[in-house]
Amino acid sequence: MKRLTRLLKHRLWDESDARRVLPAAVLRKFEHQVSASETLHSGEIRVCVEASLPLSYLWRNAPARERAIAMFGKLRVWDTEHNNGVLIYLLLAERRIELVADRALNRCVSAEEWQKLVDSMSTDFREQRFEQGLVNAIEGVSTLLIKHFPITTYSRGINELPNAPDLC
DSSP: OHHHHHHHHHHTHHHHHHHHHHHHHHHHHHHHHHHHTTTSSSOEEEEEESSSOOHHHHTTOOHHHHHHHHHHHHHHTTTTTOOOOOEEEEEGGGGEEEEEEEEHHHHOOOOOHHHHHHHHHHHHTTTTOOHHHHHHHHHHHHHHHHHBBOOSSOOOOOOOOOOOEEEE
């Protein structure tokens, strides 16, 4: 029964819902926030918002985390010079946030720190404050990147990935 409920919940959400929840002006705001953040550290931040999981994920009851990891690869977040990219993934149908960080940043940040960041955003998503939740997510990830990968003479702020959020 849980599987059927999940399937129906996901089928009720589509890309038009994502655009309604996060209109173009809000997406531009996130793009500017990511751009400003990346002037302060050598990391790369990508934001991916998905209305629902593809049917293949639902059919095998895959968790949102699995999809976030797949999108981390598809959006090439792993492909940065300093291996310090981060994907902020939001799944609207389940109001789930996943943070996927590349290996260099993961060596610096404990699982507890990541979980604390996710927990602080979860309330916003449960209450459908998606914009505020993503603002907080970008700020939290930025704080970690500034702490562990600040701009130096050797790590100039080269923009390796697009800053605009992806509606997948």
